[in-house]
Amino acid sequence: MLKQLFGKYRFLVISIALFLIFDIGVLVLNIYTSGKIAEQTELINLAGRQRTLTQQMSKATQYIRAQKLQQWVYQSGLAELRDQFDVFGATIKAFNEGGQTTSAETGAIVSVAKVETPEGRAILAEATTLWRGFEQAISPLMIDVLITDEEIEPASEFIAANNLKLFDQMNRLTEHFTHESEKQTTFLRMAQIGGITLATINFFVILFHFLKQLRGRDRRLEIKQHESDQILDTINEGVFLVDENLSIGGQHSRHLEEVFDTKRVSGRRLSRFLSAYFPEKIVKTALEYTRLYFQSHINPDLIADVNPLKRVKATVAQSSGEVFEKYLDFSFAPLRQENDKRAILVSVNDVTDSILLEEQEEKNEDQVERQLALFSQILPINPDDLEVFIDECLSGFEQLNQTLKNNKNVTDNYDQTLARMFRETHKLKGSASALSFSWISNQLHDFESSIEGLQKQGERKILRGQDLLTLTIQLRQMYESIETVSDLGDRLKAYGIKHIAAQAANALDVSNEKQPVENKRWFGLRDFAEGIAKEENVAVDVSLRGFSEALEPHIGETLYPIAVQLIRNSIAHGVESRKTRQCLRKPNSGQISLSISHDSLGNYRFVYEDDGRGFDYDGIRASLAARGVMSKSSAAKLSKNELVQNAFRDNLSTREGVDQNAGRGVGLSLVWEQVKLLEGNLKIRSVENEFTQFIVDFSMSEEPKEPLISRHVA
Amino acid sequence: MKLLIVDDSLVIRNKINSGLLKRFDKVLRAKNGVEAIEVVKLVRPDVITMDLTMPEMDGVECIQEVMKVCPSTHILVISALADKATAIAALSCGANGFLCKPFTQSQLTDAIEKVLAIQLSR
Numbered sequence: 001m002l003k004q005l006f007g008k009y010r011f012l013v014i015s016i017a018l019f020l021i022f023d024i025g026v027l028v029l030n031i032y033t034s035g036k037i038a039e040q041t042e043l044i045n046l047a048g049r050q051r052t053l054t055q056q057m058s059k060a061t062q063y064i065r066a067q068k069l070q071q072w073v074y075q076s077g078l079a080e081l082r083d084q085f086d087v088f089g090a091t092i093k094a095f096n097e098g099g100q101t102t103s104a105e106t107g108a109i110v111s112v113a114k115v116e117t118p119e120g121r122a123i124l125a126e127a128t129t130l131w132r133g134f135e136q137a138i139s140p141l142m143i144d145v146l147i148t149d150e151e152i153e154p155a156s157e158f159i160a161a162n163n164l165k166l167f168d169q170m171n172r173l174t175e176h177f178t179h180e181s182e183k184q185t186t187f188l189r190m191a192q193i194g195g196i197t198l199a200t201i202n203f204f205v206i207l208f209h210f211l212k213q214l215r216g217r218d219r220r221l222e223i224k225q226h227e228s229d230q231i232l233d234t235i236n237e238g239v240f241l242v243d244e245n246l247s248i249g250g251q252h253s254r255h256l257e258e259v260f261d262t263k264r265v266s267g268r269r270l271s272r273f274l275s276a277y278f279p280e281k282i283v284k285t286a287l288e289y290t291r292l293y294f295q296s297h298i299n300p301d302l303i304a305d306v307n308p309l310k311r312v313k314a315t316v317a318q319s320s321g322e323v324f325e326k327y328l329d330f331s332f333a334p335l336r337q338e339n340d341k342r343a344i345l346v347s348v349n350d351v352t353d354s355i356l357l358e359e360q361e362e363k364n365e366d367q368v369e370r371q372l373a374l375f376s377q378i379l380p381i382n383p384d385d386l387e388v389f390i391d392e393c394l395s396g397f398e399q400l401n402q403t404l405k406n407n408k409n410v411t412d413n414y415d416q417t418l419a420r421m422f423r424e425t426h427k428l429k430g431s432a433s434a435l436s437f438s439w440i441s442n443q444l445h446d447f448e449s450s451i452e453g454l455q456k457q458g459e460r461k462i463l464r465g466q467d468l469l470t471l472t473i474q475l476r477q478m479y480e481s482i483e484t485v486s487d488l489g490d491r492l493k494a495y496g497i498k499h500i501a502a503q504a505a506n507a508l509d510v511s512n513e514k515q516p517v518e519n520k521r522w523f524g525l526r527d528f529a530e531g532i533a534k535e536e537n538v539a540v541d542v543s544l545r546g547f548s549e550a551l552e553p554h555i556g557e558t559l560y561p562i563a564v565q566l567i568r569n570s571i572a573h574g575v576e577s578r579k580t581r582q583c584l585r586k587p588n589s590g591q592i593s594l595s596i597s598h599d600s601l602g603n604y605r606f607v608y609e610d611d612g613r614g615f616d617y618d619g620i621r622a623s624l625a626a627r628g629v630m631s632k633s634s635a636a637k638l639s640k641n642e643l644v645q646n647a648f649r650d651n652l653s654t655r656e657g658v659d660q661n662a663g664r665g666v667g668l669s670l671v672w673e674q675v676k677l678l679e680g681n682l683k684i685r686s687v688e689n690e691f692t693q694f695i696v697d698f699s700m701s702e703e704p705k706e707p708l709i710s711r712h713v714a
Numbered sequence: 715m716k717l718l719i720v721d722d723s724l725v726i727r728n729k730i731n732s733g734l735l736k737r738f739d740k741v742l743r744a745k746n747g748v749e750a751i752e753v754v755k756l757v758r759p760d761v762i763t764m765d766l767t768m769p770e771m772d773g774v775e776c777i778q779e780v781m782k783v784c785p786s787t788h789i790l791v792i793s794a795l796a797d798k799a800t801a802i803a804a805l806s807c808g809a810n811g812f813l814c815k816p817f818t819q820s821q822l823t824d825a826i827e828k829v830l831a832i833q834l835s836r
Contacts, residue, residue, distance in 0.1 A: 285799045292805050299828045302790070302811025306801040 015206040019199055026195030033188035039113065040181035045104035046091050046112065047177050051170035053088040057081060057138070058163040064141075065156045068149065075145065085138050092131050095124050095173075120176050127169035130162055238348030244294050244341065246270045246287060259328065259350050261318045277314040277328075286330075293334045293344050300334050307332065311351055327355040371488075374439050378488055381435050385521045386489050389431055392557070393440070393482045396428045397475060404472055414463045415455070421471075422451045423670045430564035430670075434521065434528040443481055447474050516550035522594075523547070525563060529592060532571045539588060540575055542567070545595035552700070555678070559606055559696070562674045563594055565667040566608045566694055574612025574692060584689060586611060602700035604680075609693040614686040617643045644684055648672050716740045716757055720750040720776065721765040721792070726815070730763050730792070733819040734826060747771025751779050758784045761826060764809065766793040766800055774804045781808040788829045792817065810834075 060081035067074035091101045091112070098114035115124055137158035140151040228251070232239065238256030241249030250266050257263050260277065270290065274283045285308040292298050309330035317323045333345045378386065403421055425448050432441035450470055457463060515523050526542045533540045551559070575581075575590030582588070591611045598604040620643045621635040629635075629646070638646070648668045671694070675682045680698030685691075717738040719730045727743050735741060742757060744750040746768045753759070762780065766773035777789055789809040791801060801812055810832050813825045 281799075285802060288799070288802045288806060292802065295806075297808065297810055297832060297834060298805060299811045299832055302813070302825055302828055303805060305795060305814045306798045306805070306812050308798045308802070 011209060012206070015202060015209070019202045019206070022195050022199040022202060026192055026199070029191045029195070030188065033184055033191065036184050037181055037188070040177060040184060042103070042110060043095075043112065043115075043177040044174060044181060046095075046101065047170055047174035049104040050088055050091055051167055051174055053084050053091075054163055054167040054170055057084045057088065057134070058159050060084060061138075061152070061156045061159045064147070065152050068147070068152055074147075078141065078145075078147065081138070082142055085134075085142065088131070089135065092124070092128060095120075096128060117176070117180060120173065120180075123169055123173045123176055127166060127173065130166045130169060133158060133162055134166065238350075240265060240346055241335070242270055242290060242344045242346055244343075246290060248273060249343070256348060259316075259326070259348055260314075261316055277316060278309075278312065282308055282312060290332065290344065293332055294342055300332075304331075311355060325352075326350055327352045370439070371484075374485065374488060377437055377439050378485065378492065381437065382520055382524070383489065383493065384517060385435060385524060386485070388521065388557075389435055389437070390482060390486050390489070392431055393428055393478075396424050397479055397482065399424055400471075400475055404468055404475065414458050418451050418455050418458070419669075422448060422455075423673055425451065426565075426667070426670050427561040427674075430561055430568065433532070433568070434525060434560075434564045436528065436531055440478075440481060440485065443474075443478050447471070447478065450474055516548065518550040518553065518556060519547045521560065522551075522556070522563070525567060525594070528564070529567050529571065532568060533575070533590070536571050536575075538571060538575045538577055538590060540571060540590040540592055541587075543591070543593045545593065546597050547594075551596070555604065555700070558674050558677050559596070562606070562671050562694075562696065563608065565671050566610075567592060569667045570610040570612055570692070573616060574610050574614070576613055598700075604696075604698050604700065606696040606698075607693065608695075609691055611691045614688040614690065614692050615640070615644055615647065620644075620647050644686070715761070716742065716759040718742045718744060718750065718753055718757070718759040718762045720744045720747070720762060720768070720773070722746055722768045723765070726765070726792070730822065733822045734763075737823065737826065747773065747776030747779070750776050751783065754780050754784050754787070759787055761788045761790065761830065763790050763792050763813075763826075764804070766791060766804060767796075774800060774807060777804055777807045777809055786834055788832065788834065790825055790829045792822075 060077050063077040064074040064081065067077060087102060090099075093099060094101045094112035095115050098112060100109050100111050102108065103110045115121060137155040141147050141155055232251060232253040235253045236255055238253055238259045240252035240256055243249065246269065248265055248268050248270060252265050256265060262276075265273065271283060271287055274286055278286070289303070289306065289308055292303055293300055307330065309328070311327055311329050314326050314328045315323060316326055327350070329349045329351045331347050331349075333347075335343045335345050337343055381389075400421055403417060403424075425444050429441050429444040429448065432438075432444060454463060454467060454471070457467065522544060525544070529540050529542045570590065570592055575592075576584065576586070578588050581590070593607075593609050595607045596604065617640055621632075621638065624630055624635045624638075624646055625632040648671075672682065675696055675698075678696065678698040680696050683693075683695040683697070685693040685695070715738045717734055717740070719727050719741065720743075721727050721730070722745050724745075727745070731741055731743065738761070740757075742753050742759065744753050748770045750762070750764075751771070754762070764773050764777060768776075771779075773791065773793065777791075780787055780789065785808070790811050790813060791804050791809045792813045792815060793801060794815045795801070805812060810829045811825055813821060817825075
């Protein structure tokens with residue numbers, strides 16, 4: 001019960017109670033013993049008076065006798081004797097039985113307790129016996145005013161004979177009372193000393209007990225403090241407390257200082273602390289999130305997912321002045337403190353290494369995937385075609401690089417520069433597509449998109465050299481890609497792995513038409529066309545004539561991009577769907593033919609023809625208007641010949657939207673660029689819904705010629 | 715016990731319904747905030763699962779309205795983690811917990827029990 005009532009303070013309460021009991025005990029004993037001593041003093045006085053009275057009664061008797069003999073007046077002596085007799089008698093009676101008598105000091109009536117001590121009783125017994133003799137001797141003198149000689153003489157003799165005896169007894173009694181008084185005084189002193197000693201001992205017990213307790217508690221606190229300091233110093237995590245006012249507590253782990261490279265943490269507002277490392281928006285959300293932990297309607301287990309400080313990027317400015325970016329991961333745990341106040345334990349981990357590792361792993365996985373994809377794309381390509389393509393790319397990239405370098409510091413002519421770069425890229429993309437090499441063609445497509453973006457920017461503002469920086473970066477990546485391809489191709493060769501295409505080509509060589517090694521990629525155009533046709537959801541048949549004879553490298557390299565672009569154009573724009581073709585009574589598959597022939601003088605003719613819908617004149621008009629080349633009304637007035645002429649402009653396309661196959665309007669302009677390289681003439685014949693024919697005439701003789709486009713449109 | 719599922723996706727409504735059908739006596743559905751408020755006024759559900767991005771009235775606005783009409787309702791926000799700030803705003807307004815899409819049935823039932831365990835004194 002005491003334990004319940006006073007808890008850990010019960011020892012203190014008991015100690016104080018004992019202290020009071022000892023003190024009150026001594027006080028009560030003091031009062032009691034003091035009373036006893038006072039009574040004893042009265043007895044001593046009374047006994048002393050009795051002793052005096054024996055002497056006085058003897059003296060009075062002798063006085064009366066002497067006066068009587070002289071016949072003098074003796075009544076005064078008689079009155080004294082009678083008083084002395086009464087007082088002595090009353091007092092000795094009071095000693096014997098307890099009762100009242102007159103005080104020896106004041107004369108007042110005092111009560112006297114019966115003497116109980118054996119020694120006192122013995123003295124009194126003897127004294128009482130003697131007093132009875134005195135009473136018998138003196139009592140005749142108590143009756144009349146006049147006394148006779150027969151009355152005084154025996155009394156005088158008796159008193160003279162026994163006076164000293166009674167005096168002696170009264171003296172003994174006085175000494176006895178004095179002795180008793182001394183005993184009580186000694187007892188009182190001893191009791192006082194005992195009480196005070198106990199109280200003092202109790203006091204020191206309390207003092208030492210509490211000193212011990214305090215020291216123990218201090219030591220435990222020190223140990224706890226030391227332990228928590230050790231934990232906070234060694235824990236590999238930033239830890240701190242946040243109170244309901246969103247202020248940071250007084251203690252935090254040392255690691256926290258390392259994470260944020262600051263010692264100013266304790267007692268700061270959370271908002272100020274976070275603002276030093278995170279953008280305002282994140283800080284605002286983080287504070288709102290922290291407040292949720294203090295709201296009673298929220299289950300803390302159900303809000304961890306919305307933690308805005310999970311794997312968040314922080315900018316930490318170090319004392320050296322350097323600024324670092326770190327990824328930090330905060331976690332929150334609600335606590336209830338002793339005084340029922342709430343707090344949140346916030347722990348912070350630097351997860352930069354693990355995030356960078358994850359990113360690196362992802363990058364590696366991507367790279368492995370890309371290499372696998374690259375490998376799977378390279379394997380079917382004829383090694384010779386691949387070699388030609390790599391050379392073509394390296395040469396094309398070099399041209400692009402030179403163009404970028406030359407235009408770094410020039411602020412005008414960007415239109416032309418970009419158009420030239422676009423054409424070069426488009427040509428390479430055509431070659432990549434022809435080899436079904438999407439890994440490279442996608443990069444070239446992205447490069448085209450970047451050029452197109454710059455062209456659009458150029459319509460709004462004057463471009464500067466730094467605007468071309470993205471192209472430089474992309475070009476560098478493409479260089480790396482083509483080097484990877486080259487490296488992989490070399491390795492495949494080194495391992496002696498025969499390419500699927502090479503094997504297939506070798507197999508075909510047995511049964512099919514003659515395919516000179518120099519012209520192999522021309523025969524690959526059938527697969528290329530089928531691939532694009534599949535994407536465009538149409539069907540085509542490609543026939544080749546005149547390619548059984550090996551083409552001169554220069555002619556082959558220049559004509560090949562023309563063929564690629566025209567095939568793409570035919571499939572994307574010309575060849576109708578199977579249903580439409582059936583309605584037009586055309587074969588289900590679009591017919592594309594390529595032929596090359598030459599005479600003995602070195603005059604060449606390359607003919608490309610499809611049986612598609614022909615030129616989309618309305619589309620060209622709309623595109624011219626949309627590109628701002630001319631107004632709608634001017635475009636409407638253009639003849640078909642003029643429209644075809646305009647179709648060779650850069651960036652003109654009748655296709656809505658851009659994809660790998662068409663839409664950027666660069667195909668025909670590229671064709672014209674290639675024709676110009678051959679110093680040849682281009683003739684175009686087109687009949688709506690019947691066919692479109694491109695005829696390139698060029699000569700390999702030494703006479704220079706001016707290139708010319710002529711159109712024959714039905 | 716009555717449950718109200720508020721989500722504009724039929725697939726999600728069906729998924730929540732199938733996961734919690736046995737736990738509740740009655741399950742009601744609403745495909746946007748406006749419908750949800752009408753249902754709350756009539757039925758006063760014990761629990762609401764609330765999407766945040768919905769046409770007509772979004773989740774946060776809907777929670778604010780529900781708090782006015784029926785403050786004793788437990789609300790579990792079930793949403794994708796596109797915008798944490800909106801999710802936190804929903805919790806500040808009176809929602810009791812958050813479950814991230816996509817979720818498993820056991821995650822759903824666990825979250826519902828945790829939300830129901832909260833003593834609401836409003």
